[in-house]
Amino acid sequence: MKKKGFKKSYKNSLLYFHENYITHENTNHSGRMLDNIIMHDCEHPIMKEHAKICTENGGDILEVGFGMGISAGYIQSGSIKSHTIIENHFQIVDRARDWAADKPNVTIIEGDWRDIYKSGKLKQYDGIFLDPNDIIGSEQMFIDPPFNITKPGCILTFYNGINQSNVNMGYKINENPEVLKIPGTEFYPINWKQDTLFWGLHQGDIYFLPKKIF
16 A cells, blocks of 8 residues: 555545545546555555465454455455454545455454554454554564564564655665564565556565564
């Protein structure tokens, strides 16, 4: 999910749902990505890989951020017991509830992941996929955490976005400044030819897929 530029206003901003992408301005695009695109269906290949990783153990899965429901669909195709989704945007959470209406193993929790985690109400999970609008600081859930949400062997993966401005600052494509600093995380390169609308995201044709086993 595209996260730059509107983190503070995301929760209450009005989103616009196009045929194959979501924006936070009512703008149509003809082939070039602007900052107001937050998710695009060209991300299917990487979301499928994230879902494969976080469902390797089966069992109970936590997904933070619903977006267009792409990863959620792939997670549901795995052999899992339960699927908990945290989403804090009022329009997207309504869509998530509609999507989950015929899926008895899905629980939708509305709110900011920080508040929900700090409440101590989350259980422990076999797999976790993080793709919130703002991922910064989520290390607190995994490094000396006040509440342990990982079962032994839990597999964590998270969205690893980087844009051209990061590259210009000297970051490599597997060194996103927003990437979680969790010891033991490995990055697996996968080929991904992104849509031209996402020209500024994930430079080149390789996406570095994070995986951490607890």
